[in-house]
Amino acid sequence: MHPTPATTTGALRPVTSRNHLYPVLLCLVLLLPLGARAAATDVAGVPLADHYSVDGTSLVLNGAGIRSKFFIHIYVGALYLPETSKSAASILAAPGPYSMQMYMLYKRVDADKIRNGWTEGFRANVDGDGFAALEDRLRQFNRLFTDLKKGDVVRMDYAPGKGTSIRINGQPRGTVPGRDFALALLRVWIGEHPADDDLKRGLLGG
Known part of the structure:
Protein backbone atom coordinates (compact mmCIF):
# COMPACT_ATOMS: atom_id res chain seq x y z
CA MET A 1 0.00 0.00 0.00
CA HIS A 2 1.45 3.38 -1.01
CA PRO A 3 1.59 6.10 1.67
CA THR A 4 -0.62 9.15 1.16
CA PRO A 5 0.44 12.71 2.01
CA ALA A 6 -1.69 12.46 5.20
CA THR A 7 0.38 9.57 6.58
CA THR A 8 3.81 10.88 5.55
CA THR A 9 5.92 12.36 8.35
CA GLY A 10 9.08 14.42 8.45
CA ALA A 11 10.16 17.82 7.26
CA LEU A 12 8.66 19.18 4.09
CA ARG A 13 11.02 19.25 1.10
CA PRO A 14 10.93 21.96 -1.57
CA VAL A 15 9.21 21.05 -4.81
CA THR A 16 11.76 20.79 -7.62
CA SER A 17 9.52 19.73 -10.49
CA ARG A 18 10.76 20.92 -13.87
CA ASN A 19 7.21 21.93 -14.70
CA HIS A 20 7.70 25.01 -12.54
CA LEU A 21 10.52 26.15 -14.84
CA TYR A 22 8.43 26.15 -18.03
CA PRO A 23 6.64 29.49 -17.43
CA VAL A 24 10.00 31.14 -16.68
CA LEU A 25 11.61 29.74 -19.82
CA LEU A 26 8.60 30.73 -21.92
CA CYS A 27 8.86 34.31 -20.67
CA LEU A 28 12.56 34.42 -21.53
CA VAL A 29 11.86 33.19 -25.08
CA LEU A 30 9.09 35.73 -25.59
CA LEU A 31 11.41 38.51 -24.48
CA LEU A 32 13.85 37.69 -27.27
CA PRO A 33 13.73 39.88 -30.39
CA LEU A 34 11.61 38.40 -33.16
CA GLY A 35 14.62 37.97 -35.42
CA ALA A 36 16.45 35.96 -32.79
CA ARG A 37 13.50 33.60 -32.43
CA ALA A 38 13.01 33.28 -36.18
CA ALA A 39 16.62 32.46 -37.09
CA ALA A 40 16.79 28.75 -36.32
CA THR A 41 18.97 27.53 -39.21
CA ASP A 42 22.63 28.34 -39.73
CA VAL A 43 24.54 27.55 -42.92
CA ALA A 44 28.23 28.45 -43.15
CA GLY A 45 27.74 31.01 -40.40
CA VAL A 46 24.74 32.60 -42.12
CA PRO A 47 21.58 32.62 -39.93
CA LEU A 48 18.42 31.85 -41.91
CA ALA A 49 14.91 32.64 -40.73
CA ASP A 50 12.40 29.79 -40.62
CA HIS A 51 9.73 32.01 -42.20
CA TYR A 52 9.60 34.77 -44.81
CA SER A 53 6.74 36.75 -46.35
CA VAL A 54 6.10 37.56 -50.01
CA ASP A 55 3.20 39.86 -50.90
CA GLY A 56 1.44 39.04 -47.63
CA THR A 57 1.86 35.26 -47.98
CA SER A 58 3.84 33.48 -45.28
CA LEU A 59 6.51 31.13 -46.63
CA VAL A 60 8.61 28.50 -44.87
CA LEU A 61 12.26 27.62 -45.36
CA ASN A 62 12.24 24.62 -47.70
CA GLY A 63 15.99 24.09 -47.68
CA ALA A 64 19.39 25.72 -47.99
CA GLY A 65 22.91 24.94 -49.13
CA ILE A 66 26.19 26.33 -50.40
CA ARG A 67 27.03 27.18 -54.00
CA SER A 68 30.62 26.14 -54.55
CA LYS A 69 32.94 26.24 -57.52
CA PHE A 70 36.39 24.65 -57.55
CA PHE A 71 36.04 24.06 -53.79
CA ILE A 72 35.44 27.78 -53.21
CA HIS A 73 32.26 28.80 -51.39
CA ILE A 74 30.45 31.46 -53.43
CA TYR A 75 27.17 31.96 -51.58
CA VAL A 76 24.56 30.38 -49.33
CA GLY A 77 21.28 29.78 -51.14
CA ALA A 78 17.92 29.50 -49.36
CA LEU A 79 14.52 28.65 -50.85
CA TYR A 80 11.22 29.67 -49.24
CA LEU A 81 7.88 28.15 -50.31
CA PRO A 82 4.26 28.17 -49.09
CA GLU A 83 4.82 24.59 -47.87
CA THR A 84 7.85 22.32 -47.83
CA SER A 85 8.49 19.86 -50.64
CA LYS A 86 11.35 17.56 -51.62
CA SER A 87 10.14 17.27 -55.22
CA ALA A 88 11.53 19.70 -57.77
CA ALA A 89 8.75 18.76 -60.20
CA SER A 90 6.05 19.55 -57.62
CA ILE A 91 7.64 22.87 -56.76
CA LEU A 92 7.92 23.90 -60.40
CA ALA A 93 4.29 22.91 -61.01
CA ALA A 94 2.98 24.94 -58.07
CA PRO A 95 1.35 28.29 -58.87
CA GLY A 96 2.22 29.96 -55.58
CA PRO A 97 4.87 32.51 -54.58
CA TYR A 98 8.46 31.75 -53.65
CA SER A 99 11.60 33.48 -52.50
CA MET A 100 15.10 32.49 -53.57
CA GLN A 101 17.81 34.16 -51.52
CA MET A 102 21.58 34.41 -51.90
CA TYR A 103 23.98 35.32 -49.09
CA MET A 104 27.37 36.10 -50.57
CA LEU A 105 30.41 34.37 -49.05
CA TYR A 106 33.08 35.09 -51.66
CA LYS A 107 35.04 38.33 -51.47
CA ARG A 108 33.82 39.67 -54.83
CA VAL A 109 31.99 38.48 -57.95
CA ASP A 110 31.92 40.97 -60.81
CA ALA A 111 28.73 41.83 -62.66
CA ASP A 112 29.77 40.22 -65.96
CA LYS A 113 30.30 36.85 -64.29
CA ILE A 114 26.95 37.12 -62.55
CA ARG A 115 25.13 37.97 -65.78
CA ASN A 116 26.90 35.23 -67.72
CA GLY A 117 25.96 32.78 -64.98
CA TRP A 118 22.27 33.66 -65.25
CA THR A 119 22.33 33.34 -69.03
CA GLU A 120 24.09 29.96 -68.90
CA GLY A 121 21.65 28.72 -66.27
CA PHE A 122 18.64 29.72 -68.36
CA ARG A 123 20.05 28.16 -71.52
CA ALA A 124 20.80 24.90 -69.71
CA ASN A 125 17.30 24.52 -68.30
CA VAL A 126 14.97 26.09 -70.89
CA ASP A 127 14.44 24.75 -74.41
CA GLY A 128 15.14 26.87 -77.49
CA ASP A 129 11.66 28.30 -78.06
CA GLY A 130 11.14 28.90 -74.36
CA PHE A 131 14.48 30.67 -74.08
CA ALA A 132 13.65 32.92 -77.04
CA ALA A 133 10.44 33.99 -75.30
CA LEU A 134 12.39 34.89 -72.15
CA GLU A 135 15.44 36.52 -73.72
CA ASP A 136 14.32 40.16 -73.49
CA ARG A 137 13.27 39.74 -69.87
CA LEU A 138 16.51 37.93 -69.07
CA ARG A 139 18.42 40.96 -70.36
CA GLN A 140 16.23 43.17 -68.17
CA PHE A 141 16.98 40.89 -65.21
CA ASN A 142 20.72 40.93 -65.89
CA ARG A 143 20.80 44.72 -65.90
CA LEU A 144 19.60 44.72 -62.29
CA PHE A 145 22.87 43.21 -61.08
CA THR A 146 26.15 44.93 -60.31
CA ASP A 147 29.23 43.51 -58.60
CA LEU A 148 28.46 41.49 -55.48
CA LYS A 149 30.76 41.17 -52.49
CA LYS A 150 30.95 39.16 -49.29
CA GLY A 151 28.05 40.01 -46.98
CA ASP A 152 25.68 41.13 -49.75
CA VAL A 153 22.18 39.63 -49.71
CA VAL A 154 20.12 39.10 -52.86
CA ARG A 155 16.42 38.27 -52.57
CA MET A 156 14.34 37.23 -55.57
CA ASP A 157 10.66 37.18 -54.59
CA TYR A 158 8.00 35.89 -56.97
CA ALA A 159 4.41 37.04 -56.41
CA PRO A 160 1.79 35.65 -58.84
CA GLY A 161 0.32 38.37 -61.01
CA LYS A 162 3.12 40.81 -60.16
CA GLY A 163 6.36 39.15 -61.18
CA THR A 164 9.79 38.52 -59.70
CA SER A 165 11.11 41.39 -57.58
CA ILE A 166 14.82 41.67 -56.89
CA ARG A 167 16.25 43.30 -53.79
CA ILE A 168 19.94 43.65 -53.03
CA ASN A 169 20.76 44.47 -49.42
CA GLY A 170 17.12 45.44 -48.94
CA GLN A 171 17.08 47.92 -51.81
CA PRO A 172 14.55 47.30 -54.63
CA ARG A 173 16.26 46.87 -57.99
CA GLY A 174 13.32 46.04 -60.22
CA THR A 175 10.61 43.53 -61.10
CA VAL A 176 10.53 41.13 -64.04
CA PRO A 177 7.03 40.05 -65.13
CA GLY A 178 5.76 36.58 -65.94
CA ARG A 179 5.28 33.26 -64.19
CA ASP A 180 7.26 31.63 -67.02
CA PHE A 181 10.25 33.78 -66.13
CA LYS A 200 19.97 21.61 -55.35
CA ARG A 201 19.81 18.80 -52.79
CA GLY A 202 20.06 21.33 -49.99
CA LEU A 203 17.30 23.55 -51.40
CA LEU A 204 15.05 20.48 -51.66
CA GLY A 205 15.63 19.72 -48.00
CA GLY A 206 17.95 16.80 -48.68
Whole structure:
Protein backbone atom coordinates (compact mmCIF):
# COMPACT_ATOMS: atom_id res chain seq x y z
CA MET A 1 0.00 0.00 0.00
CA HIS A 2 1.45 3.38 -1.01
CA PRO A 3 1.59 6.10 1.67
CA THR A 4 -0.62 9.15 1.16
CA PRO A 5 0.44 12.71 2.01
CA ALA A 6 -1.69 12.46 5.20
CA THR A 7 0.38 9.57 6.58
CA THR A 8 3.81 10.88 5.55
CA THR A 9 5.92 12.36 8.35
CA GLY A 10 9.08 14.42 8.45
CA ALA A 11 10.16 17.82 7.26
CA LEU A 12 8.66 19.18 4.09
CA ARG A 13 11.02 19.25 1.10
CA PRO A 14 10.93 21.96 -1.57
CA VAL A 15 9.21 21.05 -4.81
CA THR A 16 11.76 20.79 -7.62
CA SER A 17 9.52 19.73 -10.49
CA ARG A 18 10.76 20.92 -13.87
CA ASN A 19 7.21 21.93 -14.70
CA HIS A 20 7.70 25.01 -12.54
CA LEU A 21 10.52 26.15 -14.84
CA TYR A 22 8.43 26.15 -18.03
CA PRO A 23 6.64 29.49 -17.43
CA VAL A 24 10.00 31.14 -16.68
CA LEU A 25 11.61 29.74 -19.82
CA LEU A 26 8.60 30.73 -21.92
CA CYS A 27 8.86 34.31 -20.67
CA LEU A 28 12.56 34.42 -21.53
CA VAL A 29 11.86 33.19 -25.08
CA LEU A 30 9.09 35.73 -25.59
CA LEU A 31 11.41 38.51 -24.48
CA LEU A 32 13.85 37.69 -27.27
CA PRO A 33 13.73 39.88 -30.39
CA LEU A 34 11.61 38.40 -33.16
CA GLY A 35 14.62 37.97 -35.42
CA ALA A 36 16.45 35.96 -32.79
CA ARG A 37 13.50 33.60 -32.43
CA ALA A 38 13.01 33.28 -36.18
CA ALA A 39 16.62 32.46 -37.09
CA ALA A 40 16.79 28.75 -36.32
CA THR A 41 18.97 27.53 -39.21
CA ASP A 42 22.63 28.34 -39.73
CA VAL A 43 24.54 27.55 -42.92
CA ALA A 44 28.23 28.45 -43.15
CA GLY A 45 27.74 31.01 -40.40
CA VAL A 46 24.74 32.60 -42.12
CA PRO A 47 21.58 32.62 -39.93
CA LEU A 48 18.42 31.85 -41.91
CA ALA A 49 14.91 32.64 -40.73
CA ASP A 50 12.40 29.79 -40.62
CA HIS A 51 9.73 32.01 -42.20
CA TYR A 52 9.60 34.77 -44.81
CA SER A 53 6.74 36.75 -46.35
CA VAL A 54 6.10 37.56 -50.01
CA ASP A 55 3.20 39.86 -50.90
CA GLY A 56 1.44 39.04 -47.63
CA THR A 57 1.86 35.26 -47.98
CA SER A 58 3.84 33.48 -45.28
CA LEU A 59 6.51 31.13 -46.63
CA VAL A 60 8.61 28.50 -44.87
CA LEU A 61 12.26 27.62 -45.36
CA ASN A 62 12.24 24.62 -47.70
CA GLY A 63 15.99 24.09 -47.68
CA ALA A 64 19.39 25.72 -47.99
CA GLY A 65 22.91 24.94 -49.13
CA ILE A 66 26.19 26.33 -50.40
CA ARG A 67 27.03 27.18 -54.00
CA SER A 68 30.62 26.14 -54.55
CA LYS A 69 32.94 26.24 -57.52
CA PHE A 70 36.39 24.65 -57.55
CA PHE A 71 36.04 24.06 -53.79
CA ILE A 72 35.44 27.78 -53.21
CA HIS A 73 32.26 28.80 -51.39
CA ILE A 74 30.45 31.46 -53.43
CA TYR A 75 27.17 31.96 -51.58
CA VAL A 76 24.56 30.38 -49.33
CA GLY A 77 21.28 29.78 -51.14
CA ALA A 78 17.92 29.50 -49.36
CA LEU A 79 14.52 28.65 -50.85
CA TYR A 80 11.22 29.67 -49.24
CA LEU A 81 7.88 28.15 -50.31
CA PRO A 82 4.26 28.17 -49.09
CA GLU A 83 4.82 24.59 -47.87
CA THR A 84 7.85 22.32 -47.83
CA SER A 85 8.49 19.86 -50.64
CA LYS A 86 11.35 17.56 -51.62
CA SER A 87 10.14 17.27 -55.22
CA ALA A 88 11.53 19.70 -57.77
CA ALA A 89 8.75 18.76 -60.20
CA SER A 90 6.05 19.55 -57.62
CA ILE A 91 7.64 22.87 -56.76
CA LEU A 92 7.92 23.90 -60.40
CA ALA A 93 4.29 22.91 -61.01
CA ALA A 94 2.98 24.94 -58.07
CA PRO A 95 1.35 28.29 -58.87
CA GLY A 96 2.22 29.96 -55.58
CA PRO A 97 4.87 32.51 -54.58
CA TYR A 98 8.46 31.75 -53.65
CA SER A 99 11.60 33.48 -52.50
CA MET A 100 15.10 32.49 -53.57
CA GLN A 101 17.81 34.16 -51.52
CA MET A 102 21.58 34.41 -51.90
CA TYR A 103 23.98 35.32 -49.09
CA MET A 104 27.37 36.10 -50.57
CA LEU A 105 30.41 34.37 -49.05
CA TYR A 106 33.08 35.09 -51.66
CA LYS A 107 35.04 38.33 -51.47
CA ARG A 108 33.82 39.67 -54.83
CA VAL A 109 31.99 38.48 -57.95
CA ASP A 110 31.92 40.97 -60.81
CA ALA A 111 28.73 41.83 -62.66
CA ASP A 112 29.77 40.22 -65.96
CA LYS A 113 30.30 36.85 -64.29
CA ILE A 114 26.95 37.12 -62.55
CA ARG A 115 25.13 37.97 -65.78
CA ASN A 116 26.90 35.23 -67.72
CA GLY A 117 25.96 32.78 -64.98
CA TRP A 118 22.27 33.66 -65.25
CA THR A 119 22.33 33.34 -69.03
CA GLU A 120 24.09 29.96 -68.90
CA GLY A 121 21.65 28.72 -66.27
CA PHE A 122 18.64 29.72 -68.36
CA ARG A 123 20.05 28.16 -71.52
CA ALA A 124 20.80 24.90 -69.71
CA ASN A 125 17.30 24.52 -68.30
CA VAL A 126 14.97 26.09 -70.89
CA ASP A 127 14.44 24.75 -74.41
CA GLY A 128 15.14 26.87 -77.49
CA ASP A 129 11.66 28.30 -78.06
CA GLY A 130 11.14 28.90 -74.36
CA PHE A 131 14.48 30.67 -74.08
CA ALA A 132 13.65 32.92 -77.04
CA ALA A 133 10.44 33.99 -75.30
CA LEU A 134 12.39 34.89 -72.15
CA GLU A 135 15.44 36.52 -73.72
CA ASP A 136 14.32 40.16 -73.49
CA ARG A 137 13.27 39.74 -69.87
CA LEU A 138 16.51 37.93 -69.07
CA ARG A 139 18.42 40.96 -70.36
CA GLN A 140 16.23 43.17 -68.17
CA PHE A 141 16.98 40.89 -65.21
CA ASN A 142 20.72 40.93 -65.89
CA ARG A 143 20.80 44.72 -65.90
CA LEU A 144 19.60 44.72 -62.29
CA PHE A 145 22.87 43.21 -61.08
CA THR A 146 26.15 44.93 -60.31
CA ASP A 147 29.23 43.51 -58.60
CA LEU A 148 28.46 41.49 -55.48
CA LYS A 149 30.76 41.17 -52.49
CA LYS A 150 30.95 39.16 -49.29
CA GLY A 151 28.05 40.01 -46.98
CA ASP A 152 25.68 41.13 -49.75
CA VAL A 153 22.18 39.63 -49.71
CA VAL A 154 20.12 39.10 -52.86
CA ARG A 155 16.42 38.27 -52.57
CA MET A 156 14.34 37.23 -55.57
CA ASP A 157 10.66 37.18 -54.59
CA TYR A 158 8.00 35.89 -56.97
CA ALA A 159 4.41 37.04 -56.41
CA PRO A 160 1.79 35.65 -58.84
CA GLY A 161 0.32 38.37 -61.01
CA LYS A 162 3.12 40.81 -60.16
CA GLY A 163 6.36 39.15 -61.18
CA THR A 164 9.79 38.52 -59.70
CA SER A 165 11.11 41.39 -57.58
CA ILE A 166 14.82 41.67 -56.89
CA ARG A 167 16.25 43.30 -53.79
CA ILE A 168 19.94 43.65 -53.03
CA ASN A 169 20.76 44.47 -49.42
CA GLY A 170 17.12 45.44 -48.94
CA GLN A 171 17.08 47.92 -51.81
CA PRO A 172 14.55 47.30 -54.63
CA ARG A 173 16.26 46.87 -57.99
CA GLY A 174 13.32 46.04 -60.22
CA THR A 175 10.61 43.53 -61.10
CA VAL A 176 10.53 41.13 -64.04
CA PRO A 177 7.03 40.05 -65.13
CA GLY A 178 5.76 36.58 -65.94
CA ARG A 179 5.28 33.26 -64.19
CA ASP A 180 7.26 31.63 -67.02
CA PHE A 181 10.25 33.78 -66.13
CA ALA A 182 9.92 33.01 -62.41
CA LEU A 183 9.88 29.26 -63.05
CA ALA A 184 12.80 29.46 -65.49
CA LEU A 185 14.77 31.35 -62.85
CA LEU A 186 13.99 28.70 -60.24
CA ARG A 187 15.16 25.99 -62.64
CA VAL A 188 18.65 27.50 -62.49
CA TRP A 189 18.86 25.92 -59.01
CA ILE A 190 16.43 22.98 -59.02
CA GLY A 191 16.02 22.17 -62.72
CA GLU A 192 17.42 19.14 -64.54
CA HIS A 193 20.75 20.89 -65.06
CA PRO A 194 21.32 22.93 -61.89
CA ALA A 195 24.30 25.17 -61.32
CA ASP A 196 25.30 23.00 -58.33
CA ASP A 197 23.96 19.50 -57.56
CA ASP A 198 24.78 19.74 -53.86
CA LEU A 199 23.02 23.08 -53.59
CA LYS A 200 19.97 21.61 -55.35
CA ARG A 201 19.81 18.80 -52.79
CA GLY A 202 20.06 21.33 -49.99
CA LEU A 203 17.30 23.55 -51.40
CA LEU A 204 15.05 20.48 -51.66
CA GLY A 205 15.63 19.72 -48.00
CA GLY A 206 17.95 16.80 -48.68
